Amino acid sequence: MTEPAIRNHIRRLRFERGEMTQQQLAEAVGVTRQTILAVEAGKYAPSLLLAFKIAWAFGTPIEQVFQYE
Amino acid sequence: MVAHQRHALFNAAAAAAALCLFAALVPAVGLEWALAGFGALGLTACGRAFYCHTVAAGVLTDERDRLINLRAIQVAVAVFWVTAAQAAAAAYLWQGGTGTVPVAALPAAAFAGWSVFLLAHSVAALALYRRSGP
Numbered sequence: 001m002t003e004p005a006i007r008n009h010i011r012r013l014r015f016e017r018g019e020m021t022q023q024q025l026a027e028a029v030g031v032t033r034q035t036i037l038a039v040e041a042g043k044y045a046p047s048l049l050l051a052f053k054i055a056w057a058f059g060t061p062i063e064q065v066f067q068y069e
Numbered sequence: 070m071v072a073h074q075r076h077a078l079f080n081a082a083a084a085a086a087a088l089c090l091f092a093a094l095v096p097a098v099g100l101e102w103a104l105a106g107f108g109a110l111g112l113t114a115c116g117r118a119f120y121c122h123t124v125a126a127g128v129l130t131d132e133r134d135r136l137i138n139l140r141a142i143q144v145a146v147a148v149f150w151v152t153a154a155q156a157a158a159a160a161y162l163w164q165g166g167t168g169t170v171p172v173a174a175l176p177a178a179a180f181a182g183w184s185v186f187l188l189a190h191s192v193a194a195l196a197l198y199r200r201s202g203p
Binding site: 026027030031032034035038043044046047049050 | 071128130131133
């Protein structure tokens with residue numbers, strides 16, 4: 001049985017915002033670049049607070065960044 | 070490799086070195102003097118050096134680091150107790166129900182226990198970092 005995954009669109013959203021770097025996003029939400037890299041790659045499921053912060057940094061609702069499938 | 074990973078690698082090396090030094094010294098100089106091997110654990114005090122440049126760069130620790138640290142502690146506690154139980158059972162089988170324990174065996178057990186905990190924690194942290202990210 002496969003576990004449901006949390007998909008994210010961070011890579012696309014960064015691209016749409018003028019190629020925002022992972023470091024810039026990390027600084028905006030107060031985490032390390034490695035954590036952004038891990039979230040983006042789907043290797044780490046962020047806390048609700050971090051998910052909201054990332055959505056806030058992109059200026060979009062959280063459901064446009066993360067999707068539960 | 071982030072600062073936390075380098076720190077874990079350093080701690081693992083220090084703990085492994087302490088255990089190996091102790092094990093190598095016991096047959097050569099006896100239990101009391103072999104305790105000096107655990108002096109290698111003093112190297113772990115240099116751990117702060119891994120974060121000097123990271124502090125200047127910004128965020129030092131975030132939720133992922135804290136989660137990995139918590140899980141590594143859980144693994145280390147489990148490994149410590151399994152090792153302690155096995156050592157106690159082995160000592161009982163070896164010495165029987167009666168006998169005397171050398172005084173140096175007590176600090177040796179404490180230092181060895183801490184070394185095992187530190188080694189397990191560091192190895193678990195390294196494995197968790199590898200599994201959940203870059």
